[in-house]
Amino acid sequence: MPVAPVGGGTEAPVTLLLVEDDDVIRRSVALALERYGYRVAPAADGLSGLELFREGGHDLLLLDVMLPGLDGIGLCRRVRETSTAPILMMSARGDALDVVSGLEAGADDYVVKPVDTSVLVARIRSLLRRAAFTSAGADATGAAAAPADGTRLVFGDLTLDTAGLDVFRAGEPVALAPTELRLLLEFAASPSVVLDRQTLLRNVWDYGWDGDTRVVDLCVQRLRRKIGAERIETVRGFGYKLRRS
Incomplete structure (x- = not known):
């Protein structure tokens, strides 16, 4: 049906x-x-x-x-x-x-x-x-606005506006694809906490079953290129974590 x-x-x-x-x-x-x-x-x-x-x-x-x-x-x-x-x-x-x-x-x-x-x-x-x-987090023009007080998460030179869903690096807006943004939000919700690939597949890709973890690895690579390679740390044998500074 x-x-x-x-x-x-x-x-x-x-x-x-x-x-x-x-x-x-x-x-x-x-x-x-x-x-x-x-x-x-x-x-x-x-x-x-x-x-x-x-x-x-x-x-x-x-x-x-x-x-x-x-x-x-x-x-x-x-x-x-x-x-x-x-x-x-x-x-x-x-x-x-x-x-x-x-x-x-x-x-x-x-x-x-x-x-x-x-x-x-x-x-x-x-x-x-x-x-x-x-x-839903973009304004009517689609342009990035300055983060509002109380909605900013700051990790070094990276700022995430959780209300407007805008990302800034060194004050400059960063354009992220929807999956990249969801991945960043997942990391930002638990900074310094190691997230394994299967958890990321479930929470970001909505996989209700074991999926191909290469999807995670390559999306992390793309995200690193946009927000800084050092911002997301690989913990070998476990997964990834977002560095606070």
Whole structure:
């Protein structure tokens, strides 16, 4: 039975950009997602997908890794140049190189084809919740505002405004993708406390089962590049912790 997507009710349907070159897979995935109430904008290659993305109006991108013209990894990188929209990669083999490359390029998560529709929808909903949470903290213009008194968490040169969900490094705003922001908030809630990867998968990615911890490791790497490599410390054999200073 179809279940209303995030933002259901009288709101406009959530629109997904699906880029998949296999006609059968593209049509079957689109049909399955439409049964769950999503609106799907399909594209058969990377360049067409990039063109559709630039037209705007998509709440989440679902990208195959192997695409003609511009592959999914390249498309993900192009999208990340201008957007923090949620990106879910699809890999035919679950190949380690595909997974790592996609996550390094800026994807939030990945699924392995063939994927069960219920699993795919669960991943999509999780990403949309993170995006909605991030959007709720932005002001009407989307610009970062100065943190309000009583809502600031300060870690060295890093300031996190927990009310406006804005991040500043040395006074300059830092643009974080929804998953990166959720990850930072999870660390900031327990500074100096070591968080293992499975805990982060449950709390940030909403995994109700054991997932691929490479997702965590690569998102931590991306977050480090934006807030300072020294800010998140690796505790070998255990996990990660946010340094207070």
